[in-house]
Amino acid sequence: MDSVILKTAIRFLMPLILLSSVFLFLRGHNEPGGGFVGGLMASGAIALYAITHSAAAARQVVRVPHRILIGSGLLMSLCSGLLPLLLGRPFLTGMWTTITTTGFGKIHLGTPLLFDLGVFCVVTGVTLVFVFSLLEE
Amino acid sequence: MLLWLLVILLAASLAGGVNRVIGSGGGWALALFPSGVFACLMKQGPLVLNQQNLSSSIEWVPALNLAISMRLDGLSLIFGLLITGIGALVLIYAGAYLNGDDRLGRLWMFLLLFMAAMLGLVLADNLLTLFIFWELTSITSYLLIGFNSERSESRASALQALLVTGGGGLVLLPGLILLGGVGESFEISTLLENSEQIRQHAFYVPILIMILVGAFTKSAQFPFHFWLPNAMAAPTPISAYLHSATMVKAGIYLIARLHPILGGTAEWFWMIAPVGTITMILGAAMALRATDLKQILAYATISVLGTLTMLLGIGTEATLIAALVILVAHAFYKGGLFMVAGAIDHAIHQRDVRELGGLRLTMPATFAAALLGGISMAGVMPTFGFIAKETWYEAVGGDVAGIGFLAASVLSNIGLVAAVGLVCIKPFFGSRTDATQAAHEGSLAMWGPPVALGTTGLALGLMSTQFSGLLTAGSSAIAGSVVPVNLALWHGVNVTLLLSLLTLAGGLTLFAQRHRLEGVFKSADRFIQYGPAWGYGWLLKSVTQFARWQTAILQNGYLRFYLLTMVGLTVFSVWMALSGEVRSHLKPMPLDFRIHELLLAGLILVAAVVAVRAKTWLLAVGSLGVVGYSVAGIFVLFGAPDLAMTQFVIETLTVILFVMAFSRLPDFRRLTSAGTRARDAVIAVVAGATITVLLLFAMTVRTDHPISDYYTTNSVSQAHGRNVVNVILVDFRALDTLGEITVLSIAAIGVYSLLMLRPPKRIALGNEANNVANSSCPISTQSED
Numbered sequence: 001m002d003s004v005i006l007k008t009a010i011r012f013l014m015p016l017i018l019l020s021s022v023f024l025f026l027r028g029h030n031e032p033g034g035g036f037v038g039g040l041m042a043s044g045a046i047a048l049y050a051i052t053h054s055a056a057a058a059r060q061v062v063r064v065p066h067r068i069l070i071g072s073g074l075l076m077s078l079c080s081g082l083l084p085l086l087l088g089r090p091f092l093t094g095m096w097t098t099i100t101t102t103g104f105g106k107i108h109l110g111t112p113l114l115f116d117l118g119v120f121c122v123v124t125g126v127t128l129v130f131v132f133s134l135l136e137e
Numbered sequence: 138m139l140l141w142l143l144v145i146l147l148a149a150s151l152a153g154g155v156n157r158v159i160g161s162g163g164g165w166a167l168a169l170f171p172s173g174v175f176a177c178l179m180k181q182g183p184l185v186l187n188q189q190n191l192s193s194s195i196e197w198v199p200a201l202n203l204a205i206s207m208r209l210d211g212l213s214l215i216f217g218l219l220i221t222g223i224g225a226l227v228l229i230y231a232g233a234y235l236n237g238d239d240r241l242g243r244l245w246m247f248l249l250l251f252m253a254a255m256l257g258l259v260l261a262d263n264l265l266t267l268f269i270f271w272e273l274t275s276i277t278s279y280l281l282i283g284f285n286s287e288r289s290e291s292r293a294s295a296l297q298a299l300l301v302t303g304g305g306g307l308v309l310l311p312g313l314i315l316l317g318g319v320g321e322s323f324e325i326s327t328l329l330e331n332s333e334q335i336r337q338h339a340f341y342v343p344i345l346i347m348i349l350v351g352a353f354t355k356s357a358q359f360p361f362h363f364w365l366p367n368a369m370a371a372p373t374p375i376s377a378y379l380h381s382a383t384m385v386k387a388g389i390y391l392i393a394r395l396h397p398i399l400g401g402t403a404e405w406f407w408m409i410a411p412v413g414t415i416t417m418i419l420g421a422a423m424a425l426r427a428t429d430l431k432q433i434l435a436y437a438t439i440s441v442l443g444t445l446t447m448l449l450g451i452g453t454e455a456t457l458i459a460a461l462v463i464l465v466a467h468a469f470y471k472g473g474l475f476m477v478a479g480a481i482d483h484a485i486h487q488r489d490v491r492e493l494g495g496l497r498l499t500m501p502a503t504f505a506a507a508l509l510g511g512i513s514m515a516g517v518m519p520t521f522g523f524i525a526k527e528t529w530y531e532a533v534g535g536d537v538a539g540i541g542f543l544a545a546s547v548l549s550n551i552g553l554v555a556a557v558g559l560v561c562i563k564p565f566f567g568s569r570t571d572a573t574q575a576a577h578e579g580s581l582a583m584w585g586p587p588v589a590l591g592t593t594g595l596a597l598g599l600m601s602t603q604f605s606g607l608l609t610a611g612s613s614a615i616a617g618s619v620v621p622v623n624l625a626l627w628h629g630v631n632v633t634l635l636l637s638l639l640t641l642a643g644g645l646t647l648f649a650q651r652h653r654l655e656g657v658f659k660s661a662d663r664f665i666q667y668g669p670a671w672g673y674g675w676l677l678k679s680v681t682q683f684a685r686w687q688t689a690i691l692q693n694g695y696l697r698f699y700l701l702t703m704v705g706l707t708v709f710s711v712w713m714a715l716s717g718e719v720r721s722h723l724k725p726m727p728l729d730f731r732i733h734e735l736l737l738a739g740l741i742l743v744a745a746v747v748a749v750r751a752k753t754w755l756l757a758v759g760s761l762g763v764v765g766y767s768v769a770g771i772f773v774l775f776g777a778p779d780l781a782m783t784q785f786v787i788e789t790l791t792v793i794l795f796v797m798a799f800s801r802l803p804d805f806r807r808l809t810s811a812g813t814r815a816r817d818a819v820i821a822v823v824a825g826a827t828i829t830v831l832l833l834f835a836m837t838v839r840t841d842h843p844i845s846d847y848y849t850t851n852s853v854s855q856a857h858g859r860n861v862v863n864v865i866l867v868d869f870r871a872l873d874t875l876g877e878i879t880v881l882s883i884a885a886i887g888v889y890s891l892l893m894l895r896p897p898k899r900i901a902l903g904n905e906a907n908n909v910a911n912s913s914c915p916i917s918t919q920s921e922d
Contacts, residue, residue: 024782029858032778034866040786047793070882077875090199092871096857108857112867115874119867122878127790129885133892134797 003052010052014061017045025120035116039123046124047131055135066125066132073121080114138193138207138260141174142253145221149249156242164232164582167245168225171252175221178214185214186606188613192262192326202323208262211610215461216259216390219468224252224378226586230476231374233582234483244284248378251277258387264313264323267391271309271355274387275302278379282371294370297673301364302355309351315344316398325394329617332398345399348391349408356388356442359416363670365439366423369431373479376431377472385438386464389445393460397617400452409450414545416443421552425651426658430478430488430560434471437514437556440549441467447542448532454620455532458612459525462624465608466513466525466594473510473590474560477503480583481564484576490559495569499576502584504565509591511561513598515554515644516637519626521597523637526550528624530633547640554644555651562648601626704820708827715834734774741767754799762792779862 021041028034050058062069084093096110148170155163181191194206209217228245235241254273261267276299283295317323319338320331328335335341352358357365365385369376379385392409399405420440427433441463448460480503481496482488497504513522534543564573578584597604601624608622628634647654691702730738741764748760765788772781809817848861848869856868866874 028860028863029867030860032782032860032862034779034860034863036866037779037783037786040783040790044786044790044793047790051793051797066885070885074878074882077878081871081875088196090196092875094856094868094871110857112856112858112864112871115871116863116867119874119878122881126881126885129889130794131797133888134794136893 007052010048014045014049017048018042021045025116028116029112035119036123039120040127042120043124043127043131046128050131050135055132059132062128066128069121069125069128073118073123073125075118076121077115077118080111080118083111083114138191138209139195139205141177142257142260144170144174145249145253145256149246149253152245152249153242156239156245161232161236161241162582164229164245167249168228170249171221171225171228174256175218175225178209178217178221181209182214182607185209185211186610188610188619190326194262202317203265204263204324205266206262206324207260207266208326209260210614211607211612212390212393212461212614213259215465215607215611216386217256219465220252220255220259223468223472223590224248226472226589227374227378229582230377230479230586231372233580234372234374234479236580240284244372244374247277247280247284248375251281251379255387259390262325264317264325264328267325268306268310268313271351271387271391272303272306275299275306275355278302278368281375281379282368284371284375288370291370294364294367298364298368300677301361301673305351305354305361308347308354312344312347312351315340316348319344320398325398328398332617335398336402341399341402342404345404345408348395348399352388352391353412353446354388355391356385356446357416357439358388358412358443358446359419360669360672362416362419362439363668363673366427366432366435369429369435373431373475373482376435377475377479385442386445386468389442389449389460389464392446392449393457393615396449396452396457396615400449400617405452406450410447410542411450413443413445413447413450414542416440417447417549418545418552419443421549421556424556425552425559425647425654426661428489428491430481430490430493430564431475433490433556433559434474434478437553438467438471440553441471444529444546444549447545448529449615451533451542453532454612454616455528457615458608458620458622459528459532461608461611461615462521462528462622463525465597466521469590469594469597470510470513470520470522473506473587473594474514476583476587476590477507477510478560480506480579480587481576483579483583485573487573490563492570493564493573494567495565496573496576497565499573500565500578500584502578502588506584506587506591507561507565509588509595511557513591513594514561515557515641516550517641519595519598521594521601524598524601524624524626526637526640527628527633530636531628543636547636547643550640551643551647554641555647558645558648559651598626701820704824708824711827711831715831718834718838734771737767737770737774754802755796758792758795758799761795762788765791779860 021038024033024041025035025038026033028038046058046062049061081092084095085091087095089095092115094110094112096108099107099109101107148167152167155167159166184191191209192207194204197203197205228248231244231248232241235244251274254270254277257270258267258274261270279295279299282298283291285291316328316335319340320328320335322328322331335344354361368379371379396405417440420436420438420443424433424436424440427436445460445464448456448463478488480500481493484500487493513520516522516526529546530543533539533546569576605622605624608624609620612620612622692699744760744763744767748757748764751757751760765784769781769784769788772778772784845861848865852861852864853859856864858864858868
């Protein structure tokens, strides 16, 4: 699409949308958000960029090939399930730990976060496959 | 014990690299892994001999009683030693057999994967774990049999083996589940204690039948025997391992393993012993009819498998011991003889015994291996095969039925001795033929393993007394109580010995006079062509025809037909379910709308009408987007921010994807007639009305507490999250989500291959692509129009 306004706007908007997708992802456990919607939003941003610029340019932005994105996402979710198994708990049991940092105070980390990150990656990767396949066909 | 499996799997993952770096000699390196496991098993030996069973268990899904539990008793130990020991030799042998072939790494990997599956099978103490490994052996043997995948014959044989053993597995599974239900546990060790209760249960016979179908298909018992000779399409190292030493014994293993739980009844005897006897005789007869070295050995295997089944079916202490001894003896000589057949094939590319002769001078080491295996198979003193045959003859006999079994045993053994003649005498003696002129001895890796196996057979015979402890442990596991085994080479001159001599003499006479059999087999051929193999072929053809017929009807390639079917069926089934109850439950909704809610509803209606009447695709897609956004707005108003947010993003992406896809279509034209459109409108209205009624109905019939209460109360305390929706997704129902993202990934692969991996246009116009399109993918032909 050859609209200069749209092109320029997207170039500035995309990082913002990506940032907010990360924000959505991180707050998901306590507020509306999460890996699924975060991943969708991220891929939406990249899809807009791919339409206004080109699929090749968008691939440059993502850097990671989408099959790796999907594969590693699945692997992360699976690992978050296997981890408790290794410690003798049932598959996919949520396990939590708290890290105290100087800058951010206490941070709760748990396997659900890893799981959600996996979802994020898979959703982004899958949507990008759709988008790129359609654009490059 | 799980660690042992992991060691083998590790070796499997290294196989490809080993072939690239070391080449065919890498078989020696890879053999170290199973040898290591072999050593570990040996180390457990003393413990097992004292009837102390090693066991370990890992909870898998406790809610479903799924545990990966393993147990090492005498039976598993003997099987484990055979699997890893012979497996190590086969790996070395395979290196020489496929020397320089770049598929060698793949072969090694498949062999090791199969080894892991087989080892898991014999170690499993949980019925479901056992079943998983059982199916894994089917799948890995499919890969092995179809190894020469460029040959259609190979592929057909592999598919046949998979369909027969996999089909048997499908019957086995409900049998195992029923057994677990009746016995109140899936742990085999627990079931042993409940065996009385199981045998008296009304489900005993169905359980037995289902489990036996599984075992019989796997162990190639009549009438499922036909797949095994065809499986000889696999390269010989595979045959040597899979179809003589281990895989086909999985069924025998299962029968032996379950004997203390299910055995000892009249039903057990009548369902198993006759089948085994028929298979035993049939296998021996077919072995004499075959002319291909590997086919002869394969049919001989069927005969032995029949013998084992028969002995387990008779089920006295003596026959159980005999079965175990024969099993061990067979593993050694048959593995070795297959390698001999492979060595001959490798040297001169000929396996037809009629074309072979005079090989003893050019291939002396192979000849030695053949002799070692042959005398054990024929049951000549002082091999382990001799002891096996003596134990066998001694165990059957006695009453009238026993004499019948004994006569059948002697008869089948005479056939097997003649088969030994075909395999071990005919190729090596006499004058050289055209085919054997260029024969030469292979490398150490080629003749070493069969010589080692043959020597072991001989050594076991000479040292049988020392070996009795292990066999005692094994047969005690089969019998379910301690059964002492006392093997001895010399029993004195008695009936058994005389029968042995009779067998040998009869077999050798039969071998010498074998040309007289040709007439008999010719007349039998007319019946055989309508045997079980014909039945399999007919069934396969019919299934394919049926599939083609119903595919043409149900999947005709028109998207509108699919949609029509799905929508129609949904509407139909909803009304079937609701018809009586709707009127009594539907209450008018209170009409206290707020103004902005009404505005949103109005917007949705207007946008929907615009979408239907749109003249350009951009307008249609855009209006559908408005519908989606407005629905998201309703979610916002009614307190579902998560849902609303997702809906917003999805709607955006959908519009983007639609625009991308539609921009490639030709101009927006109406391609349908007014009548079709009217029909579609009716369907749409009916479907929409149905869903509306369904939703209204769903809101009024709730009787129990909504499940959301559980999540809201437990979300923070158990999953440390305040957003219930997300907590459900990543914690409470994480397994569902894991399944969903897997499905998503598969969908992505589908889209990718549909759009990106199409053949280039110029080929698409050619004949080849048309054939492909016609046969497999009706949708693609439609989209070309």
